[in-house]
Amino acid sequence: MIVRFFVTGGTFDKEYNELNGELLFKETHLPEMLILGRSRVPVEVTTLMMIDSLQMTEEHRELVARACRGATEDQIVVTHGTDTMVETARTLAHGVPGKTVVLTGAMVPWKFGSSDGLFNLGSALAFAQTLPPGVYLSMNGRWFSWDNVRKNKAKGEFETL
Amino acid sequence: MIVRFFVTGGTFDKEYNELNGELLFKETHLPEMLILGRSRVPVEVTTLMMIDSLQMTEEHRELVARACRGATEDQIVVTHGTDTMVETARTLAHGVPGKTVVLTGAMVPWKFGSSDGLFNLGSALAFAQTLPPGVYLSMNGRWFSWDNVRKNKAKGEFETL
Amino acid sequence: MIVRFFVTGGTFDKEYNELNGELLFKETHLPEMLILGRSRVPVEVTTLMMIDSLQMTEEHRELVARACRGATEDQIVVTHGTDTMVETARTLAHGVPGKTVVLTGAMVPWKFGSSDGLFNLGSALAFAQTLPPGVYLSMNGRWFSWDNVRKNKAKGEFETL
Amino acid sequence: MIVRFFVTGGTFDKEYNELNGELLFKETHLPEMLILGRSRVPVEVTTLMMIDSLQMTEEHRELVARACRGATEDQIVVTHGTDTMVETARTLAHGVPGKTVVLTGAMVPWKFGSSDGLFNLGSALAFAQTLPPGVYLSMNGRWFSWDNVRKNKAKGEFETL
Numbered sequence: 212m213i214v215r216f217f218v219t220g221g222t223f224d225k226e227y228n229e230l231n232g233e234l235l236f237k238e239t240h241l242p243e244m245l246i247l248g249r250s251r252v253p254v255e256v257t258t259l260m261m262i263d264s265l266q267m268t269e270e271h272r273e274l275v276a277r278a279c280r281g282a283t284e285d286q287i288v289v290t291h292g293t294d295t296m297v298e299t300a301r302t303l304a305h306g307v308p309g310k311t312v313v314l315t316g317a318m319v320p321w322k323f324g325s326s327d328g329l330f331n332l333g334s335a336l337a338f339a340q341t342l343p344p345g346v347y348l349s350m351n352g353r354w355f356s357w358d359n360v361r362k363n364k365a366k367g368e369f370e371t372l
Numbered sequence: 373m374i375v376r377f378f379v380t381g382g383t384f385d386k387e388y389n390e391l392n393g394e395l396l397f398k399e400t401h402l403p404e405m406l407i408l409g410r411s412r413v414p415v416e417v418t419t420l421m422m423i424d425s426l427q428m429t430e431e432h433r434e435l436v437a438r439a440c441r442g443a444t445e446d447q448i449v450v451t452h453g454t455d456t457m458v459e460t461a462r463t464l465a466h467g468v469p470g471k472t473v474v475l476t477g478a479m480v481p482w483k484f485g486s487s488d489g490l491f492n493l494g495s496a497l498a499f500a501q502t503l504p505p506g507v508y509l510s511m512n513g514r515w516f517s518w519d520n521v522r523k524n525k526a527k528g529e530f531e532t533l
Numbered sequence: 534m535i536v537r538f539f540v541t542g543g544t545f546d547k548e549y550n551e552l553n554g555e556l557l558f559k560e561t562h563l564p565e566m567l568i569l570g571r572s573r574v575p576v577e578v579t580t581l582m583m584i585d586s587l588q589m590t591e592e593h594r595e596l597v598a599r600a601c602r603g604a605t606e607d608q609i610v611v612t613h614g615t616d617t618m619v620e621t622a623r624t625l626a627h628g629v630p631g632k633t634v635v636l637t638g639a640m641v642p643w644k645f646g647s648s649d650g651l652f653n654l655g656s657a658l659a660f661a662q663t664l665p666p667g668v669y670l671s672m673n674g675r676w677f678s679w680d681n682v683r684k685n686k687a688k689g690e691f692e693t694l
Numbered sequence: 695m696i697v698r699f700f701v702t703g704g705t706f707d708k709e710y711n712e713l714n715g716e717l718l719f720k721e722t723h724l725p726e727m728l729i730l731g732r733s734r735v736p737v738e739v740t741t742l743m744m745i746d747s748l749q750m751t752e753e754h755r756e757l758v759a760r761a762c763r764g765a766t767e768d769q770i771v772v773t774h775g776t777d778t779m780v781e782t783a784r785t786l787a788h789g790v791p792g793k794t795v796v797l798t799g800a801m802v803p804w805k806f807g808s809s810d811g812l813f814n815l816g817s818a819l820a821f822a823q824t825l826p827p828g829v830y831l832s833m834n835g836r837w838f839s840w841d842n843v844r845k846n847k848a849k850g851e852f853e854t855l
Contacts, residue, residue, distance in 0.1 A: 244491075245513070247487075247488065247491065248488050248491030248492070248512075248513060249479055249488040249491075249511075249512050249513075249528075249529060250491070250512055250513035251512035251513060251514060251529055251530075251531075252512070252513040252514055318410055326408075327408065327409050327410040329490045329491050329494070330405075330408065330409030330410075330411070330490050330491070330493060330494040331409070331494060332491060332494065333490070333491040333492060333493065333494025333495040333496075333498070333513065334494040334495065334497060334498040335494075335498075336495060336513050337494070337495040337496075337498035337499050337502070337510070337513070337515070338498050338502060340514075340515070341498070341499065341502035341503060341515070342502060349498070350410075351409075351410050351411055351412035351413070352406070352409060352410075352411035352412060352413040352494065352497050352498070353412060353413055353501075354498070354501070354502070367410075368410060368412055369412075370412075
């Protein structure tokens with residue numbers, strides 16, 4: 212079984228630009244994180260976009276859905292900003308039948324040292340291998356069905372409806 | 373659902389003693405790792421022992437089995453040294469019926485910065501919530517049935533038989 | 534000999550707010566950094582302000598100068614944002630006679646893991662103990678006299694005029 | 695001014711061997727630490743040996759002394775294990791006239807994340823640029839003359855006699 216990763220950006224992959232003090236995207240850190248985790252799961256990694264999820268339009272979400280549909284793999288992990296992760300999950304739920312799709316992300320950039328990103332990556336990869344076909348979020352060590360989850364922005368965590 | 377953690381030591385929890393340059397165990401780092409991962413899974417953590425798995429005797433393994441049987445939870449994660457993780461899994465397979473027990477550990481101490489521990493913790497917690505009753509190892513992003521796994525000591529990774 | 538630290542903020546002490554994805558100041562990390570460095574130099578730490586040095590007015594700089602003049606210590610380290618560190622050094626050069634004052638900072642927040650902050654702190658503390666009275670910048674492992682230094686913003690480093 | 699680094703090993707450069715759980719030496723981390731610290735001090739780095747300082751013989755110390763005498767630079771930093779740093783300093787004091795030689799090291803390996811190594815490196819590099827000719831130890835943010843220092847092994851710190 213090969214697990215497909217689609218990278219879309221989000222806090223997960225943000226970096227610090229030391230020349231101007233702003234956050235930015237360069238390359239995804241996903242491959243080095245998988246190496247650090249000593250992952251031996253066969254994976255394919257494709258970067259679809261590198262954007263903050265607040266900037267995601269419905270066109271971006273459709274692009275993710277097409278990529279998931281077109282993939283030869285049936286187990287897919289999508290890295291994504293947390294702010295609109297639920298919206299993208301809804302688009303995928305309607306547009307990607309018959310596959311296990313797990314969206315995950317991070318509250319703190321992995322490069323900033325105190326991140327939940329590596330933990331979430333471990334969880335998401337595990338859920339992708341074990342949950343039945345459907346669209347899920349993997350955050351806070353838990354899995355959520357796409358239609359029973361929201362981000363609690365005051366607490367910075369995900370919860371069931 | 374509450375997930376029960378039983379801590380037994382292993383590389384996962386080793387620290388560096390700066391006074392004599394040796395590795396040692398103090399307290400488990402599991403709670404702070406769960407906080408770092410922003411886990412919101414209800415858990416109970418019990419430390420059964422803090423030893424290198426090369427020092428584990430059959431009595432130690434029986435103690436772990438009794439703890440798993442006696443727990444009120446049906447989802448259990450056991451942190452364990454990698455060298456004899458397979459042996460303990462076998463003891464648990466024969467002594468803990470009807471529960472999902474996932475053993476995990478690390479190749480590098482979490483305190484040493486470049487650890488696979490946080491990644492493995494995320495995976496193990498996810499597998500404990502999704503796999504059917506049985507005894508499993510969770511390492512390298514994968515899950516293994518207790519009777520179909522060995523540690524490849526030359527490569528430092530786990531593989532099926 | 535006691536070394537006095539005056540904290541003014543700057544990248545050195547910035548943190549990541551995981552609820553809104555912005556950088557912010559909370560408490561200074563200086564005490565924990567000195568503990569991590571196993572420093573045994575007697576120090577006194579006073580936070581004067583916690584601001585980005587681009588927001589520093591001449592009134593802020595005068596406040597730093599008054600604090601340096603009023604301190605009973607003759608060795609002083611000022612943590613400061615890099616963008617206007619040279620301007621504050623000039624104010625201190627005219628307003629703080631007879632003391633060794635070393636300004637330092639960081640290009641990357643210490644909390645972001647890949648920081649130059651701990652290295653710079655070690656250097657600045659050493660320069661404060663060894664340079665004769667005067668006002669200096671300590672960055673990039675080097676020391677600069679206040680009147681012979683500029684920040685090269687394109688390279689993100691300090692250089693002599 | 696070019697600062698010469700002579701690497702001899704010590705805790706500073708120890709790593710964790712994940713295949714057998716033991717500490718070992720590979721390459722020195724000094725160059726990457728200087729990059730992380732954004733050091734712009736011109737340096738030359740030479741590895742003389744990679745050993746625990748408890749294994750240092752008088753011949754090893756003489757080798758370090760010869761290297762210091764033979765260097766074209768007058769500012770030298772020697773990275774060294776802490777256990778016999780004072781003994782090597784004594785050998786250098788008698789064998790290296792007219793140069794500023796600063797020995798430094800770490801209580802915790804730099805690779806283990808919580809190290810004093812980067813802080814000490816910043817200090818040592820600063821002391822090498824500012825102290826008059828002589829042989830010194832740089833630890834705990836302080837400098838010590840070679841003939842007025844000992845390691846307090848119970849506290850894990852250096853102190854004057």
